[in-house]
Each structure stands twice: as structure tokens, then as C-alpha cells.
Amino acid sequence: MSSNRNLKQEINEKLMDETLRGSLNRFAEAYPIARAKAYENVDDIDSLRNSVRDMKIATVENLEKIADQFEEQVTKRGGKVFRAKxxxxxxxxxxxxxxxxxxxxxxxxxxxxxxxxxxxxxxxxxxxxxxxxxxxxxxxxxxxxxxxxxxxxxxxxxxxxxxxxxxxxxxxxxxxxxxxxxxxxxxxxxxxxxxxxxxxxxxxxxxxxxxxxxxxxxxxxxxxxxxxxxxxxxxxxxxxxxxxxxxxxxxxxxxxxxxxxxxxxxxxxxxxxxxxxxxxxxxxxxxxxxxxxxxxxDNGRLKAAKDDKLKQIYQCVRCASCLNVCPVYTLVGGHVYGHIYAGGIGAILTALLNSMDDFKQINEMCIGCRRCTEICPGKIDIPGLIEYLRAKSVEQDGLPFGVKAVFENVLANRKVFHNLLRLASIGQKPFTTGRVIRHLPLFFAGLAADRSLPAVADKPFRDRVKKVTKKIDKPVKRVAFFSGCNIDFIFPETGESVYKVLQDLNMEVVFPEDQSCCGKPVLGMGDHETARKIAKQNIIAFEEAKADYIMFACPTCAETWHLTYVELFKDDPEWSKRVEKLVHNVREFTSFVAGEYDKIGRLNKTTGGQKVTYHDSCHMKRGLNVHTEPRQLLESAPGYDFVEMKDCDKCCGMAGAFGVKYTELSMPILKKKIDNIKDSGAEVIAVACPACMMQIQGGLDKQAPNVKIKHVAEIIAEQIKD
Amino acid sequence: MKKVSNNWKQAFPPESVGTEFFEEFAMRAQNVAAKVFRVKTAAEAQSVIVEIIKSCDAKKVVATPEVVSPLELPTILKSMNLNLYTEQSDIRTHADTSDVGIACVEFGIAETGSVCEDSLAIEQRLITTLPPISIVVMNSANVVPTIAAAFETISKVFDHGYISFITGPSRTSDIERVLTIGVHGPSQLVIIAIDEEIREV
Known part of the structure; x- marks a missing residue:
């Protein structure tokens, strides 16, 4: 495969191919139903998947021995074995x-x-x-x-x-x-x-x-x-x-x-x-x-067997079900993946069995939604392996100069980054209507065709903290809030709601000023070096806060702290120890509040009121395994009537930079989400992830302006009298 | 005729085999478009075979030695205007142009509606793959509940050779995902399960 593919053009050709689109659409609808039916007579799918995984892990651990035995037994029975490298x-x-x-x-x-x-x-x-x-x-x-x-x-x-x-x-x-x-x-x-x-x-x-x-x-x-x-x-x-x-x-x-x-x-x-x-x-x-x-x-397989992470490919049984549920594969099909293996597992196999060059061109087509990980028989962490391979390739070849410069000079420097965002809030003024940017000039226009872009807030959350902080007498807990960039600069109202709810629970809430981006955008690009710098700033800021809990209203930031920070410093004993100490205190807002509300009898179902439905963020459901708690909070919120929508846990198409870089793929995924929201009859769509909120809000503004979007924190804060 | 095992029966897990699993097996086999007949005696099986051959107006039939003698196929098919081939080289020559193939299989699997075939003999494989109608004969007590129980059995006898599961007729969904029966293998699979034992162990 040539290294100068025009991937964007290939994607657009596939998106215009009516036959392909129709076929993949019907398949994506039919597949989950057919699969579920086939498993009707399996008592415990999860333990069955565990047995595939465990058996395959045990095999790869002893691969040479097992290959030798296989060869010996074939030979004994009259066959010839040739090992092709x-x-x-x-x-x-x-x-x-x-x-x-x-x-x-x-x-x-x-x-x-x-x-x-x-x-x-x-x-x-x-x-x-x-x-x-x-x-x-x-x-x-x-x-x-x-x-x-x-x-x-x-x-x-x-x-x-x-x-x-x-x-x-x-x-x-x-x-x-x-x-x-x-x-x-x-x-x-x-x-x-x-x-x-x-x-x-x-x-x-x-x-x-x-x-x-x-x-x-x-x-x-x-x-x-x-x-x-x-x-x-x-x-x-x-x-x-x-x-x-x-x-x-x-x-x-x-x-x-x-x-x-x-x-x-x-x-x-x-x-x-x-x-x-x-x-x-x-x-x-x-x-x-x-x-x-x-x-x-062999052709690269034996090398993969020796890599602690990549050996997971031995858990693959080649069922291709990861393609069948992939929001990107089901839009564009397999040919854009370049080599012969398609979808998420295809990207990994292409890297290992074909070439890293081919992988580099297509790896961003994994949006990290993890639907594949829920059904993979061998429980392979496909998005995790793609991130891992991406990081490896960045380690080897570095990032493009411009990107690296931005990461090192802007994202790793909180003050520069935040000043830029403040400037943006002024620069965007001519295009802004309320919370969104509806039109963009000239070639940016494609970005805002079916989706309005979020406007940077006039006043970031960090500048509102003082106003919303209440003095709590004898607080039951001290909570340090990590807002993340989206809440800080796009949705500061969500931060205000978080404060209101926690203070109402008689907790003292503080906002460590030196906190910065969690580092996910940098990690997503495979730049672990810059990510470590950013993580250290955050760790220091929250050590100083001396809080009982570190609170997150963004599942991506929470997961980055909880899992990735640990991973980032695993070879650094001093920082590893410091991280370990903090991550025990990481709490996700909706699950935390649902637990507290349950203790004080506030988690009782109510009926009647505005119809509200809930969108599961990928990182929330499949990253943090939080999905019942936000629903409990919505069901118990007076004035709201909770309804489920179709495909509630399917990605909204944002997925970090993907939603901007691959607008043409992001938009059809978003459109399906908006259609499902409309079909549910809900007047309000609740989310617990500010990134999804940004994407869905943009789609609603263009396609269903009557439906309101709210973070779960806002909905429960509404119930509290000032 | 070559076999992976001449005594599959002794390999069944004693707790996990029997007619109690037949109903589920038959239901699942029918779900994947197999025809299932359960009969009490060899004589009844003979009439089912005669009926099938009549209704498809078969001119050529291939059958394995294993099924030919207990069901007395030459006798029951004699009056019909057809050729029956049961010798290895005749089977190789005629299986491709035969209308019906008749062979024995070892057991059924309730979980999937599959039959397990001892496919070591070349004549067995030719007969169950090439003709458009495949009739397989089994004992109705030889049904195991699960794939796990099937492999309990297989792992006891499978040193070398060839073993297959057959689950309904040959099929494809390669064009527009439309299920189409009968690509390279048989378009009809008929399972005849007999209550009485017809084969000598």
C-alpha cells in the first residue's frame, strides 16, 4: 500500500457508495439481534468468553512448547510441517x-x-x-x-x-x-x-x-x-x-x-x-x-507473542464481530483500512503482520468507543492496543513537528493554554449564538454544516469558583473538583451544578487552581512524554489540596486519572507511589451522588413531568462501568419522566479529535444519535460527559432545536433550592 | 471401511447421552433446515428412505458399506429404476453425479442440532459432500446435550483421522447476506434416527 494515500478521498467515496451504505446499515441493525438470539442457550456468556481468553493466554505463554508439540504430532501422523517465517x-x-x-x-x-x-x-x-x-x-x-x-x-x-x-x-x-x-x-x-x-x-x-x-x-x-x-x-x-x-x-x-x-x-x-x-x-x-x-x-506473529500487550492478538478467533459493531466500519466498510484486515482488530493485525506505515494512516479511525470489547469472544482490548501501537510509533518516529510544538509549548504549559482559550472566547464573538457557533467562515464551514460548534464561555469556571463556593460548617467531607477543560471553558454551568449538589450534601468543595488538562488529547496522539509532564502538574496540585475525594464530572478525565496515570508512571517508583495514593480518592460524580442519595433516601422513583432520556458515554459505560447510577438519579428527579432510547450506549461520534478531524465520519454517527433521541420522544437528553454534550448539543442545534441537553449534574441541581 | 473409532458408544459420557436430549436436538436441527425422522425400527427407516428416493425421482444413489447391509439397501431399492453404488471406486466415480448419498453418523448434539460424523473413510466423505441430497442414519439414543459433551466423547477416540460436525445443509450468505441453501455441499440434509440398534459394535 502506498504511503501517500488520500484517505479522506477514499472515505468520501465510500460514504457516497449507496450500495455499500445500504448494505452496511442493514447489517449493523440486524447483527446484534442475530447474535443475541444465538446466545440464548448459553447460560453465562461472560464466563464462556473468559474461557476463550484464559485458554488463549495460557497458550501464548507456552507458545514454543505448544508449537513444537503440534509439529511433532503432525509429523508422527504422516504430515510434514514447515515453519514459514x-x-x-x-x-x-x-x-x-x-x-x-x-x-x-x-x-x-x-x-x-x-x-x-x-x-x-x-x-x-x-x-x-x-x-x-x-x-x-x-x-x-x-x-x-x-x-x-x-x-x-x-x-x-x-x-x-x-x-x-x-x-x-x-x-x-x-x-x-x-x-x-x-x-x-x-x-x-x-x-x-x-x-x-x-x-x-x-x-x-x-x-x-x-x-x-x-x-x-x-x-x-x-x-x-x-x-x-x-x-x-x-x-x-x-x-x-x-x-x-x-x-x-x-x-x-x-x-x-x-x-x-x-x-x-x-x-x-x-x-x-x-x-x-x-x-x-x-x-x-x-x-x-x-x-x-x-x-x-509467522510473518510477525511470533514477535507479537513476546510483547506483553500485543500478545493479546492470540486471543482473536477471527469472528470479525468487532467490525460488525464498529461505528466507523459500519459506515465505510473494510477497503479504507488499506491492507486486508479491516476494523479495529484489522488495524492491529495490519501493524503487526503488514507494516506500521499502513497502520499509521488508518489508526485514527478507531474512535475508542469500546463497543467491540463488549462482544469480543477473546476479550481483546482492541482500542487499548491501538493506542499502545500509536504510542510506540510516536516513540519511534515522533509526532509531526507542528503537533509536537503545540503539545509541548501550549498543552504542557497551563497558563499559555488557558490564556489561549480566553482569547478564543473573544475571537469567536462574531460567530456565536448563545452557547454555540453556528457558522464558520470559508473552509471551516464543513465543520459546522450539520453540527454547531460549542462556544468558549465568556467566563471560565475557574473564574466563577469564588462566587459559587459556600462556607460549610462542619463539612462531612472535603472534595477537590477536577473540572477538565470542557467544563472549565465550555460548560462552566455544569461545574456550578456540581458545586451546588455536593455542598448541599454538606461537603466542602475546593478547586485546585493549578489543575490543567488531564492529558487525554496528548495521550490519544501517543505522546506519553508530554502526558507525563501534564500529569505531574495535576498530581502536585491535588496533593496540595489534601482532600478526601477527587471529583470528576467528565468520565474521560476520571478514567485518565484512574487508569492511565498509574500506567504512565509504572516504571517510576517515586511518582508511582504518589499516583497510587491519589487514585484511591478518584470519584465519578453521578455514581458518587447516587450512592450518597441512596444513603439518605433521596433515590426514590418519581413519575410524570418532562420526558428525559439518557445517552451513555463510551468512557462512562465501558470505561468506568457506570450506567445504572445516572439513570437512578434521573428516575428519582421530580419533574422528569425517564425513557430509554434505542442504541443509548452507541458512540455519539465525538471521540476527542476524531469528531473534528474526520467530520465526514463523525456527522453520520451523530445523525443516528439525534434520530434516536427524536424517536424516543424525549424533551431533554441527559448526559454525564461534557465531550458528548458538546457533540450532541451541536447536532441538536442544527437538527432538533426543540430538544434540550443537560448534564445529569444540572438536572439534580435544579431540585435544590438556593 | 476405515473409522476413527469402531466403538464410539463406549466413549459417550454415561451421564450425558440418551434419548432425553433427542427432542432438543431435533428442534435445533430443524431450525437450520435439516429434515428429521425418528423411527423405531430398521424397517421403518427403510420406508423413509424409499419415500425420499421416490419423491426426488433419484436415478443414482451412493451409500457406504456401513449403512448398506443393515438396511438391506440393494433389496429395498431393487424394484426401483435406479443404480446403487457402494464400492469405493464406484463411489468416487459416481458420487458427483448421484442424486442421493446415504451414510451413518455417530451421534447428535442437542445444543446445536449437529450430527457428528466419523469421516476418516474417503467413501464416507464423498457421500456426505457431493450429492445434493444427503441422508444420514443414526441411533436416536446417541445424542449428547452440549458441544462440551461432544468433545468429551471425541477426545477419547480422536488420535488421528477426520471428524466432522454437520449442521443442516450447505449454505451461504455471501451475496447481500441473503441466506441461500446448497452451495458446494448438499442442499438437503435428512436425518433418520432409529430407536433400535442396527449396527454391530
Missing amino acids: DGDALKEYLFNLCKEKGVKRIAKSKSMATEEIHLNHFLEEKGLHVKETDLGEWIISIAGHKPSHMVMPAIHLDRNQVAKYFSQELNKDIEPDIAYMVQEARIALRDEFLQADMGITGANFGIAENGATGLVTNEGNARLVATLPPIQVVIIGYEKLIPTIKDAVPILRTLPRNATGQLMTSYMSMISGAAPALVKKDGQWVEQEKELHVILF
Whole structure:
């Protein structure tokens, strides 16, 4: 893949592709329902996922031993094992084998590992006849496309387009009737199986105990490829190895359910050793043992196994469910991811198995919403690994000069940063209406087409603190408030509400003046060095505050403090100790207040009033695991009637800088959110995250101006008399 | 005929096998478009087979030796105007153009509606993959409740060879995600479960 791709243009082309958009939209709607139904007869999905994860972790810990055992067991049963360190080694081995055995025709069933190295292309250049036999793979091979999904490679094409490719390939008019086309494919490909000299399959798992490889398929082509030709080649990545026969159970209980919403695929085959085949000798069919070659494929996998974080890719069962729930994948499909692996897991695999350059171009398309982590059978922290790889690449190559300069000179210097924000509040005046900027001049206009941008407040929260601070006699607790940039400079009213609620609970609230940005924007870009500088300023400021709790009304800041600060200083004993001491006191506002209200009997359900619905921020729900508490607060707020909306926990499309840098992707995601809010009939949309508030407020202003947005803190503060 | 095991029965977990799991197995197999017949005797199974062959007007049938003799297929199909192939090389020559394939499978799995096939013999695989109608015969008491119980069983017998789960007919959703039955494998899967034991152990 060239390093000078115009990713923006590629994205725009995909967004304009009506066929693709329609298909992905329907799929995104249907998938979660199908998956849920497939799990109906699984008692405890979470413990099933744990068993996939634990089994795979145990395997990667002993990978060399397990690979040795696998090789030994295959060899013992008459197979040959070749360990290919990369694509070139694999191709050389395979081509030599073809030459030696006089192979002319090859039938293939699906193998992503062979796509990874463009094997078909290589073999065809060498003059061999190679046919993909999986319907979807065959379609894209005759279309000359790359797969756009790991399980459904031709999801980007509709029946008319497929009929066109079929007509070209088969030299006759093919009607765009799906059942008819499938029959035509059956007829056209049947001879490929029967005449092939060699069959190449991938593998869904490889069992060290008896050297068996497992194939999970629906069409039956893999069974034919593994049965008819006298020479069988299995290409299997190291990550597919499992220790024992029984270890296939958690894979087989999750893979079909997650991949296609099936309890089991039509065929699951396990082949151990050289199985019998029939070859024609002197006009007679004679039974003989197959020639079996198992190629264990490295191509970056073994290096990943040695990295403490990246070894998580061994937990992947290639179900592709992470794509199916990804807000970005379901908008643009797989081709924009550049190499052959799409979506979040695709970005990671591309980095490890292909090139860091390709990864760098596409990694920002992960918006960190973590929906994938909720359903991944192996519980891989996909967004976390993407951030990790991003940080690694920044460590190696640095940030672009301009960005680094801004981070070091502006974000790491609180006074400069805050002065700039104050200046912005004056500079934006000509464009501001109320809390939002509705229009921007010239080329910025695209940013504000379907979404108004937030205006920087006239007076930041830090300048309002004095006015809202009450003297509390005999306070029950001392609370230090970390506002974060959004509350400080965009939504200072939210900060005022936080103060009001906590003071009403007889708590003393203080605002450490030297607090700055939590560092998330810098961390998101992979710049850990600047992030450490910023974190230290905050740590010092809050140590001095000597408070019982550090309070957050922004889940992103809370999570950054709670998890990332610990991570940032793990190799620095002094600062590590200082962080540890503070993070115990980190509290998220809604969950904290719900707990306090419960203690004093204020958490009773009320009915009637304005309809209010709630949007789960990604960081709040999947980062902090807070989702019931804000709802309890809304349900108990007099004057409000709580209703749920569809996809309440789906990302609003803000995701830090993503929402600005990739406006074209952010807007369709936001539009879905706004539509769901409207459909719920709510008059008020409550959020507990100021970043979501910024994004949704901007969308409402343009698309549903009658709906009001409020932070949960504001709604509960309304109930308190001054 | 080659087999991974000649005595699968002794490998079933004693607590987790039996006709009590049959109903769920049949329901789930039907959910994925398999046809399920449960019969008491070999004679009843024979009439089901005859009916299927009549209704599809089959001209060519391939069957494994394992199923041919206990169900006396040559006798019951004799009066019908068709060719029955049961020898290995005939199966290889004719399976691709046959209308119906008949073979035994070892057990059913209630959790998924799958049948487990001992696929080591080449004739077994040719018969259950190539013809458009696949009839598989099993004992109705050989049903395990879960995939875990299936692997309890498999791990006892699977040293080397070839073992498959078959779950409904061959299918694809590769064009517009529209479910379409019968791509490379059979478009019909018929499961005949017999209460009496027809195979010698």
C-alpha cells in the first residue's frame, strides 16, 4: 500500500457508495439481534468468553512448547510441517512443492493468512491455475477486489454487481437472482475440486495434542478441498494453536455465534494426520494416504507473542464481530483500512503482520468507543492496543513537528493554554449564538454544516469558583473538583451544578487552581512524554489540596486519572507511589451522588413531568462501568419522566479529535444519535460527559432545536433550592 | 471401511447421552433446515428412505458399506429404476453425479442440532459432500446435550483421522447476506434416527 494515500478521498467515496451504505446499515441493525438470539442457550456468556481468553493466554505463554508439540504430532501422523517465517519463505516452499509434485491446478478454501501475502497472485504469476472456492472469495477474486470483511468478503457488492462479474467470468448472461447465481457458482466450481492436484485450506484452530487442524465453514467447499485432491496444504498462523482437543470447545461455542449468529456452522471438520484419498492409477481409483503439508505461519506473529500487550492478538478467533459493531466500519466498510484486515482488530493485525506505515494512516479511525470489547469472544482490548501501537510509533518516529510544538509549548504549559482559550472566547464573538457557533467562515464551514460548534464561555469556571463556593460548617467531607477543560471553558454551568449538589450534601468543595488538562488529547496522539509532564502538574496540585475525594464530572478525565496515570508512571517508583495514593480518592460524580442519595433516601422513583432520556458515554459505560447510577438519579428527579432510547450506549461520534478531524465520519454517527433521541420522544437528553454534550448539543442545534441537553449534574441541581 | 473409532458408544459420557436430549436436538436441527425422522425400527427407516428416493425421482444413489447391509439397501431399492453404488471406486466415480448419498453418523448434539460424523473413510466423505441430497442414519439414543459433551466423547477416540460436525445443509450468505441453501455441499440434509440398534459394535 502506498504511503501517500488520500484517505479522506477514499472515505468520501465510500460514504457516497449507496450500495455499500445500504448494505452496511442493514447489517449493523440486524447483527446484534442475530447474535443475541444465538446466545440464548448459553447460560453465562461472560464466563464462556473468559474461557476463550484464559485458554488463549495460557497458550501464548507456552507458545514454543505448544508449537513444537503440534509439529511433532503432525509429523508422527504422516504430515510434514514447515515453519514459514514470512510470506517469501511460504511462497518459496509452496512453489517448490508444486514443481516437485507436478501440480498444475489448485483449489483453495478461505484463508486470510494467504490473502495477507497475496498468495494467489504469486501462484498465478508462476503459471499455476488457482481457484478460490468460497463463494464470497471467488466473487472478489473475479472482481479483482480485496475482501471488505473477514467473514463476508463481498459484503460491499449487491446482486447486480455480482451478476455483472459472473457474466464476465462465465461468458454468458447471468440474471441477478441470488439463488440462481449460487447454483451457477456450484456448477462452475465443482470441477475445480474434482480436478485439483492440490487443495489449500486455512485453519480455524490447530490442536497440539494430536496435530489436528479445524475448519469452520458453511458452504462445504473446505470439506471438498480437504477431501478430493491428493495433496493437502494447510496454512495456519501461530495464533490458531490450542493445546488440547477439548480446548476447541470455547472456540466452537463462540466463533459461529459471534461471526454469523449461528449456533454452529454447517460444517466443522477436524483433520489429524494424512487422511485417505483416491488417486487414479492405470484407469483405476486407488486408495492411498494423502500427502499432507502443514505450514505454520509467522510473518510477525511470533514477535507479537513476546510483547506483553500485543500478545493479546492470540486471543482473536477471527469472528470479525468487532467490525460488525464498529461505528466507523459500519459506515465505510473494510477497503479504507488499506491492507486486508479491516476494523479495529484489522488495524492491529495490519501493524503487526503488514507494516506500521499502513497502520499509521488508518489508526485514527478507531474512535475508542469500546463497543467491540463488549462482544469480543477473546476479550481483546482492541482500542487499548491501538493506542499502545500509536504510542510506540510516536516513540519511534515522533509526532509531526507542528503537533509536537503545540503539545509541548501550549498543552504542557497551563497558563499559555488557558490564556489561549480566553482569547478564543473573544475571537469567536462574531460567530456565536448563545452557547454555540453556528457558522464558520470559508473552509471551516464543513465543520459546522450539520453540527454547531460549542462556544468558549465568556467566563471560565475557574473564574466563577469564588462566587459559587459556600462556607460549610462542619463539612462531612472535603472534595477537590477536577473540572477538565470542557467544563472549565465550555460548560462552566455544569461545574456550578456540581458545586451546588455536593455542598448541599454538606461537603466542602475546593478547586485546585493549578489543575490543567488531564492529558487525554496528548495521550490519544501517543505522546506519553508530554502526558507525563501534564500529569505531574495535576498530581502536585491535588496533593496540595489534601482532600478526601477527587471529583470528576467528565468520565474521560476520571478514567485518565484512574487508569492511565498509574500506567504512565509504572516504571517510576517515586511518582508511582504518589499516583497510587491519589487514585484511591478518584470519584465519578453521578455514581458518587447516587450512592450518597441512596444513603439518605433521596433515590426514590418519581413519575410524570418532562420526558428525559439518557445517552451513555463510551468512557462512562465501558470505561468506568457506570450506567445504572445516572439513570437512578434521573428516575428519582421530580419533574422528569425517564425513557430509554434505542442504541443509548452507541458512540455519539465525538471521540476527542476524531469528531473534528474526520467530520465526514463523525456527522453520520451523530445523525443516528439525534434520530434516536427524536424517536424516543424525549424533551431533554441527559448526559454525564461534557465531550458528548458538546457533540450532541451541536447536532441538536442544527437538527432538533426543540430538544434540550443537560448534564445529569444540572438536572439534580435544579431540585435544590438556593 | 476405515473409522476413527469402531466403538464410539463406549466413549459417550454415561451421564450425558440418551434419548432425553433427542427432542432438543431435533428442534435445533430443524431450525437450520435439516429434515428429521425418528423411527423405531430398521424397517421403518427403510420406508423413509424409499419415500425420499421416490419423491426426488433419484436415478443414482451412493451409500457406504456401513449403512448398506443393515438396511438391506440393494433389496429395498431393487424394484426401483435406479443404480446403487457402494464400492469405493464406484463411489468416487459416481458420487458427483448421484442424486442421493446415504451414510451413518455417530451421534447428535442437542445444543446445536449437529450430527457428528466419523469421516476418516474417503467413501464416507464423498457421500456426505457431493450429492445434493444427503441422508444420514443414526441411533436416536446417541445424542449428547452440549458441544462440551461432544468433545468429551471425541477426545477419547480422536488420535488421528477426520471428524466432522454437520449442521443442516450447505449454505451461504455471501451475496447481500441473503441466506441461500446448497452451495458446494448438499442442499438437503435428512436425518433418520432409529430407536433400535442396527449396527454391530
